[in-house]
Amino acid sequence: MATSIASQLEAIRSVIQTDSEPRKRPITRPSILFDPKEAADIDVDSILSIALSGPH
Numbered sequence: 001m002a003t004s005i006a007s008q009l010e011a012i013r014s015v016i017q018t019d020s021e022p023r024k025r026p027i028t029r030p031s032i033l034f035d036p037k038e039a040a041d042i043d044v045d046s047i048l049s050i051a052l053s054g055p056h
Contacts, residue, residue, distance in 0.1 A: 027040060028040050
């Protein structure tokens with residue numbers, strides 16, 4: 001079974017594009033709270049901080 005899983009993972013790995021360059025962020029990201037361009041620049045930690053500082 002382990003060899004079957006290993007061969008499946010290798011098949012997946014060969015299909016996935018592996019670039020040496022880091023992936024670029026999208027220019028825009030859908031959001032109901034922020035402008036799409038602004039939303040693309042907001043990371044998860046910032047969203048958590050905003051959520052925790054919201055109304056109690």
